[in-house]
Amino acid sequence: MNDQARIRYADVVEQTRAWVRENFLYMRPEWPLDEETPLLRSGVVDSVGVIELVGYLERTFGCTIPEREITEENLGTLGAIGRLVATGEARVPAQGVR
Amino acid sequence: MCGLAGIARSTDGPISAGSLRQMAAVLRHRGPDGEGTVVGDRVGLAHTRLSVLDAANGAQPMDIEDGRLSIVYNGEIFNFLELREELTAKGHAFTTRTDTEVVLRGWAEWGEALLPRLNGQFAFAVADRRTGTVVLARDRFGILPLFYAERDGTLYFASEMKALFASGAVEAAVDPRGLDQVFTFWGARAPRTPFAGVHALEPGTWARWRDGRLTLRRWYQIDLPGAGEEPRDAEATLGLLLRSAVDHRLIADVTVGAYLSGGLDSSLICALAGRSSPDPLHTYSVTFDDPRFDESGEQLEVVANTGSVHAVQRITDADIGRVFPDVIWHAETPLLRTAPAPLFLLSRLVRERGTKVVLSGEGADELFGGYDLFKDLAVRLFCHRQPGSHSRPRLFDRLYLQDAPGARGSGFWRGYFLAAGSPDDPLYSHLPRFRQAEWLRGFYAPDFAAQLAADRVDPLEELRAELPAEFARWTPLARASYLEMVTLLAPYLLAAQGDRMAMAHGVELRVPYLDHRVAEFTSRLPETSKLRGLRDKRLLRRSAAWVLPQKMARRPKRPYRAPGVAPFLGRGAPAWVAEALDPGSLRRTGIFDPCAVAALVARCRAGAVPGNRESQTLVAILSSQLWYHAFVEGAGRPQLQGGLVPLTSQRKR
Numbered sequence: 001m002n003d004q005a006r007i008r009y010a011d012v013v014e015q016t017r018a019w020v021r022e023n024f025l026y027m028r029p030e031w032p033l034d035e036e037t038p039l040l041r042s043g044v045v046d047s048v049g050v051i052e053l054v055g056y057l058e059r060t061f062g063c064t065i066p067e068r069e070i071t072e073e074n075l076g077t078l079g080a081i082g083r084l085v086a087t088g089e090a091r092v093p094a095q096g097v098r
Numbered sequence: 099m100c101g102l103a104g105i106a107r108s109t110d111g112p113i114s115a116g117s118l119r120q121m122a123a124v125l126r127h128r129g130p131d132g133e134g135t136v137v138g139d140r141v142g143l144a145h146t147r148l149s150v151l152d153a154a155n156g157a158q159p160m161d162i163e164d165g166r167l168s169i170v171y172n173g174e175i176f177n178f179l180e181l182r183e184e185l186t187a188k189g190h191a192f193t194t195r196t197d198t199e200v201v202l203r204g205w206a207e208w209g210e211a212l213l214p215r216l217n218g219q220f221a222f223a224v225a226d227r228r229t230g231t232v233v234l235a236r237d238r239f240g241i242l243p244l245f246y247a248e249r250d251g252t253l254y255f256a257s258e259m260k261a262l263f264a265s266g267a268v269e270a271a272v273d274p275r276g277l278d279q280v281f282t283f284w285g286a287r288a289p290r291t292p293f294a295g296v297h298a299l300e301p302g303t304w305a306r307w308r309d310g311r312l313t314l315r316r317w318y319q320i321d322l323p324g325a326g327e328e329p330r331d332a333e334a335t336l337g338l339l340l341r342s343a344v345d346h347r348l349i350a351d352v353t354v355g356a357y358l359s360g361g362l363d364s365s366l367i368c369a370l371a372g373r374s375s376p377d378p379l380h381t382y383s384v385t386f387d388d389p390r391f392d393e394s395g396e397q398l399e400v401v402a403n404t405g406s407v408h409a410v411q412r413i414t415d416a417d418i419g420r421v422f423p424d425v426i427w428h429a430e431t432p433l434l435r436t437a438p439a440p441l442f443l444l445s446r447l448v449r450e451r452g453t454k455v456v457l458s459g460e461g462a463d464e465l466f467g468g469y470d471l472f473k474d475l476a477v478r479l480f481c482h483r484q485p486g487s488h489s490r491p492r493l494f495d496r497l498y499l500q501d502a503p504g505a506r507g508s509g510f511w512r513g514y515f516l517a518a519g520s521p522d523d524p525l526y527s528h529l530p531r532f533r534q535a536e537w538l539r540g541f542y543a544p545d546f547a548a549q550l551a552a553d554r555v556d557p558l559e560e561l562r563a564e565l566p567a568e569f570a571r572w573t574p575l576a577r578a579s580y581l582e583m584v585t586l587l588a589p590y591l592l593a594a595q596g597d598r599m600a601m602a603h604g605v606e607l608r609v610p611y612l613d614h615r616v617a618e619f620t621s622r623l624p625e626t627s628k629l630r631g632l633r634d635k636r637l638l639r640r641s642a643a644w645v646l647p648q649k650m651a652r653r654p655k656r657p658y659r660a661p662g663v664a665p666f667l668g669r670g671a672p673a674w675v676a677e678a679l680d681p682g683s684l685r686r687t688g689i690f691d692p693c694a695v696a697a698l699v700a701r702c703r704a705g706a707v708p709g710n711r712e713s714q715t716l717v718a719i720l721s722s723q724l725w726y727h728a729f730v731e732g733a734g735r736p737q738l739q740g741g742l743v744p745l746t747s748q749r750k751r
Binding site for chain 1: 533534535536537540541691693694695697698701711
């Protein structure tokens with residue numbers, strides 16, 4: 001990951017962490033949510049939540065997440081989400097990041 | 099059916115007749131037609147009667163052998179006439195036409211070997227008043243309830259836990275592990291209950307109390323071996339078995355009606371009962387204004403087909419909110435769903451219309467692979483066989499698009515479901531459902547969570563440890579079916595949503611699909627007779643097509659559901675909700691964290707409730723508050739018309 005990607009990774013992780021806290025962990029603001037906390041297996045994000053998560057990532061970071069990329073490997077932790085979005089594995093359309 | 103209660107000491111000494119009467123008094127809804135108690139040196143029995151057979155002579159407690167053996171019995175034995183003949187041939191001289199006497203004389207003759215001979219639903223206690231020995235027994239699948247508690251060398255038992263508390267000797271205290279099971283499985287698994295030191299007799303077991311010791315024995319365990327091929331005559335055999343199961347359950351001296359949801363299972367029961375009844379069958383349904391829950395179109399088609407006399411209980415959000423405290427009083431447990439509330443109102447309608455007994459379709463989904471959970475399992479296993487496939491997970495779209503309209507394509511489902519554990523895990527089929535409890539636990543009050551953590555008992559580990567030895571050799575569908583029976587059917591569907599809601603108004607439920615002959619026949623069928631691809635209940639549908647129009651026999655399953663948030667937070671929400679959600683009240687209860695609850699309620703009020711889990715959590719919180727208030731705080735039975743009635747004047751606090 002180059003410097004630009006690293007900065008973007010940190011930004012994606014921080015923003016997504018705040019979004020997950022607000023939308024899924026609102027009952028436990030102090031719940032530990034580090035980059036490797038499992039989101040799916042721990043039940044933080046449920047099946048409907050995955051739909052919301054993908055929608056959020058696409059809206060916020062201006063990317064398109066192809067169907068084949070919607071996997072636990074890519075969305076299962078904040079770190080995985082950061083890597084997916086920051087390294088451009090999720091396609092970034094021409095108009096770029098919002 | 100009826101209510102039973104009793105007290106058995108370990109040493110000679112008086113039994114309080116007053117305690118027995120108080121126990122019977124809180125069970126009067128189960129048996130409004132009569133009441134009796136008998137008090138001996140070591141044993142006292144009480145009974146409230148719903149007379150269905152031989153109303154003139156069936157009073158209980160019933161004695162034989164000059165009063166040596168006494169029984170209190172709740173249930174129906176559908177093959178009692180055959181057993182009566184057998185016992186008569188052995189010299190027993192019957193004095194009534196009841197199945198109660200058959201059970202009592204059967205126990206005297208055969209002891210525990212009586213139990214496998216019984217075809218029916220039952221819970222009973224037989225006391226040998228000379229030795230002070232008491233035997234408790236419960237039916238195969240847990241259709242009828244039986245609870246017990248030991249205090250100071252004395253055994254207390256009853257059809258409902260509220261009768262134990264009414265004895266004045268058993269306190270209602272929270273069992274955190276019981277509650278954690280409720281929030282994981284929707285009901286605590288017997289022997290555990292949500293109350294500390296209060297146990298449910300497990301389905302298919304019996305117990306002997308002698309000299310202050312209770313010994314438990316299992317007498318029935320379903321085996322689900324499956325088979326390679328479907329027998330050639332399977333369709334006809336199943337048809338005959340179901341007809342016999344329904345016909346047996348029409349035996350009564352009172353009107354027998356049927357619940358009609360509009361789905362395949364109840365439609366088939368209604369069609370079979372309609373054919374066997376000399377008079378038009380009385381059918382009963384709930385309808386909802388909200389089309390997401392309503393099945394009235396399907397119901398009316400069945401009514402037209404069977405020619406039944408039909409009555410409908412329309413359910414509004416306000417109705418659910420209004421009766422929910424009474425529902426919890428009868429269910430005796432917190433709930434994750436409001437679905438029992440409409441059935442509480444339906445049983446009231448049934449009773450008002452003069453019907454005492456109704457047939458119901460419980461059990462068919464478990465036995466014939468009817469739930470989406472079974473299809474979900476099949477798809478997940480199908481995907482696991484080819485992990486790289488993008489087309490296979492798309493099958494999930496067909497299962498869940500209604501619940502998750504934004505779901506799309508293979509990746510979404512692969513990411514979610516395939517992450518739900520390994521197929522080698524015995525609980526694999528149920529892990530996505532059980533995992534939802536993890537999120538709900540986030541709402542636990544810190545002290546409550548700490549108590550559970552100190553116990554270091556994971557409800558899933560407990561369940562894994564208690565699986566029968568045969569489980570490992572069953573097929574994945576059979577395993578899922580078994581888990582469904584022990585985690586949902588017995589603790590919730592037959593109890594909180596079944597017996598307790600019907601008996602709230604003195605209505606007896608009879609469940610033909612849980613006739614053990616039907617259950618054991620289906621257990622020996624290959625998986626493909628139940629589920630193939632996403633086509634469910636295959637053999638049942640083929641068999642149903644003999645008596646139902648094709649359209650009804652092929653009708654896809656619609657899960658029975660009721661609204662979860664609107665009844666409590668919508669317009670016209672009942673006043674008790676604000677009290678239940680008050681931070682002080684939540685702190686007193688100590689189960690859920692007030693700040694977490696406030697955050698959830700704010701989101702629900704704002705309409706930001708994306709899925710079922712928020713709705714389930716809200717229902718869990720509200721029902722826990724009502725449950726705690728009614729039982730642990732001892733407020734007693736809520737009255738729909740206002741005011742609270744104390745549970746008993748002699749409560750130990």
